[in-house]
Amino acid sequence: MALLNRTAVHEGDLYGAVGEFNDENELMEAIAQIRRQGYSKLEAYTPFPIHGIDDALGNKPSKLGWFVVCCGLTGATAAATFLWWTSAVDYPIVVGGKPLFAFTYSIPIMFELMILLSAFGSLYGMLGVNRLPRLYHPIFNYTNADRINDDGFVLAIEAEDPQFDAEECVRVLESAGAVNAEVVAK
Amino acid sequence: MADLATVIREECNPPMLEGEMSYHDITEQISSITEWKKAPRAWWIMISFTGTLLLLLLTMLTYLVSRGIGVWGNNSPVGWAWDITNFVWWIGIGHAGTLISAILFLLRQKWRTAINRAAEAMTIFAVACAAIFPLFHTGRPWRAVYWLFPIPNTYLHMWQNYKSPLEWDVFAVSTYGTVSILFWYTGLIPDLATLRDRSAPGLRKIIYGVLALGWRGASTHWKHYEKAYMILAGISTPLVLSVHTIVSFDFAVSVIPGWHTTIFPPYFVAGAVFSGFAMVMTLLILSRWALGLENIITIRHLELMNKVILATGTIVGYAYATEFFIAWYSGDTYERFTFLNRIAGPYWWAWWTMTICNCVIPQFFWIKKMRRNIAVMFIISITTNIGMWFERFVIIVLSLHRDFMPSAWGYFKPTLVDIGTYLGTFGLFLTLYLLFVRFLPMIAISEVKGTLSAQRHVDHIYEHYLEAHAAEAQESHGIA
Numbered sequence: 001m002a003l004l005n006r007t008a009v010h011e012g013d014l015y016g017a018v019g020e021f022n023d024e025n026e027l028m029e030a031i032a033q034i035r036r037q038g039y040s041k042l043e044a045y046t047p048f049p050i051h052g053i054d055d056a057l058g059n060k061p062s063k064l065g066w067f068v069v070c071c072g073l074t075g076a077t078a079a080a081t082f083l084w085w086t087s088a089v090d091y092p093i094v095v096g097g098k099p100l101f102a103f104t105y106s107i108p109i110m111f112e113l114m115i116l117l118s119a120f121g122s123l124y125g126m127l128g129v130n131r132l133p134r135l136y137h138p139i140f141n142y143t144n145a146d147r148i149n150d151d152g153f154v155l156a157i158e159a160e161d162p163q164f165d166a167e168e169c170v171r172v173l174e175s176a177g178a179v180n181a182e183v184v185a186k
Numbered sequence: 187m188a189d190l191a192t193v194i195r196e197e198c199n200p201p202m203l204e205g206e207m208s209y210h211d212i213t214e215q216i217s218s219i220t221e222w223k224k225a226p227r228a229w230w231i232m233i234s235f236t237g238t239l240l241l242l243l244l245t246m247l248t249y250l251v252s253r254g255i256g257v258w259g260n261n262s263p264v265g266w267a268w269d270i271t272n273f274v275w276w277i278g279i280g281h282a283g284t285l286i287s288a289i290l291f292l293l294r295q296k297w298r299t300a301i302n303r304a305a306e307a308m309t310i311f312a313v314a315c316a317a318i319f320p321l322f323h324t325g326r327p328w329r330a331v332y333w334l335f336p337i338p339n340t341y342l343h344m345w346q347n348y349k350s351p352l353e354w355d356v357f358a359v360s361t362y363g364t365v366s367i368l369f370w371y372t373g374l375i376p377d378l379a380t381l382r383d384r385s386a387p388g389l390r391k392i393i394y395g396v397l398a399l400g401w402r403g404a405s406t407h408w409k410h411y412e413k414a415y416m417i418l419a420g421i422s423t424p425l426v427l428s429v430h431t432i433v434s435f436d437f438a439v440s441v442i443p444g445w446h447t448t449i450f451p452p453y454f455v456a457g458a459v460f461s462g463f464a465m466v467m468t469l470l471i472l473s474r475w476a477l478g479l480e481n482i483i484t485i486r487h488l489e490l491m492n493k494v495i496l497a498t499g500t501i502v503g504y505a506y507a508t509e510f511f512i513a514w515y516s517g518d519t520y521e522r523f524t525f526l527n528r529i530a531g532p533y534w535w536a537w538w539t540m541t542i543c544n545c546v547i548p549q550f551f552w553i554k555k556m557r558r559n560i561a562v563m564f565i566i567s568i569t570t571n572i573g574m575w576f577e578r579f580v581i582i583v584l585s586l587h588r589d590f591m592p593s594a595w596g597y598f599k600p601t602l603v604d605i606g607t608y609l610g611t612f613g614l615f616l617t618l619y620l621l622f623v624r625f626l627p628m629i630a631i632s633e634v635k636g637t638l639s640a641q642r643h644v645d646h647i648y649e650h651y652l653e654a655h656a657a658e659a660q661e662s663h664g665i666a
Binding site (some may be wrong): 090091120129130 | 208209210213336344345346347348349350351353354357358361364365368369371372376379380382383384396399400401402403404405406407408409410411412413414417418421422424425428432435631632633635636639640643
């Protein structure tokens, strides 16, 4: 039974078919089952990360690490360059008989800036690839969207899926064990 | 046979939560603390008390700025005294939070999920308290910004001395504070979304909604989120080790007897973890009792923390012994004198307090009954922090007050402003902690659920195994 909780009429106005599962195991089984039927545009919404779900959904591993490595290298290089420029070029002054610039004494600050930029890179990089902050997302139109961050294990077959057919997808979800399966508007 | 298997199962996969709990129960129990319509009277009494201490801090700092740092007891030969002692003490306390959230995460110690949020919050508040001292001991904090950070200005017309460990410390501590906040916030995002979804439309929903950044728990998001979290844990681990290492360089790179030693970095880091765990323990014992979280922060969690306290406390004791041995073995007159002066000089009571609190008292934790006794661990958590404060006092004041020239010896006494400022930082620390408990989930909701899920998964495997073997046993021996 397809329930539209918004007055969406055209297929283009749909986010997809969404259903809820009792726990993570049922969700994982449903993902495998639905993917076997040829659906590829699936998205799961869960209160905590589920081990193995990326393989089940066919998500590629995150490449965030490479971005963070670049941030870290930028931090270390910027620190070394800055220390060299300030103490050996812009204002050369001998303190304690030490050389104007040396790699050894730059290590602590290079290290700290490497960490600092990596940390910003991890958080902002994560938000960036996830397109967050975001004010609106159609999944919040789902009746039980409020339970996702509580104990709802929600699976969506997105309308972008080439096989997508609203009524059919709701049936597919229900036969995989979903409760409250419905079509969700964009 | 089955009994043995059950025992093995409980040993290998001990429950993290007491009692049967569903995911919803976890959400409910932890979120409900932040959803009090009105805070209980006890909370108001506590925050009035800590708020008063906070006002004391503001008064003391205002007085210090208006009169100059002469209002503290620091004077030649003891140029660094309570200010730096308090700085090192607070920053050390902060280390436990990062250790719990980062190092225990990398070591896959799942029990950390019950305590990491509160410990991380405590880290941030402790770093805030620590930062007050170096900032205000400059006397003119608004100008100190130009002395500490390389901000182009027309006031100094020069750059910082990057060869100095004190300057390294500026970078270490400010990076540490920033990264701790980022790490804490990253962990909070899913839980803020939980609070947002639970709130009725209104201001509360808007605030949590803005803070949650539109988090919706999509698995493609969790994928990047877990990666980011792991990277943050990975970089915080060397960071936390570097911070206290660099703090110890402030001393080790000088030529003062008692400071000029290569053992300082590991010794300071162990001491930091030791005192930090003790502070987490003090706060958690009170919080779990006051908020009824005994089923999530179980005795087992506290016992594991006590083991860390025992281990790091023993490392600290070993470091003290090594210092004494090296002082004797070096044959250096000044070095030997400094250490004899610690035991039997005018500040003998400080050294003995430190040694008894840090080396003797935590050794009670070898006994299982003591590790699991709330009263015992509460007392030991307090004595540990007293001991660790005295450790910094011993290192700083006792090394400075009698150095090379007897004609330049002196005796440091704190003033009322010293004492008031120190007490005042407790006001800041505890007020922030109380606000945190009131408005943010003090236990990582999504992480506890993840741990429960993993637990159930392993339990399931054990059950299958036991069933299979029960059938086998029945077949071969005919046991019903």
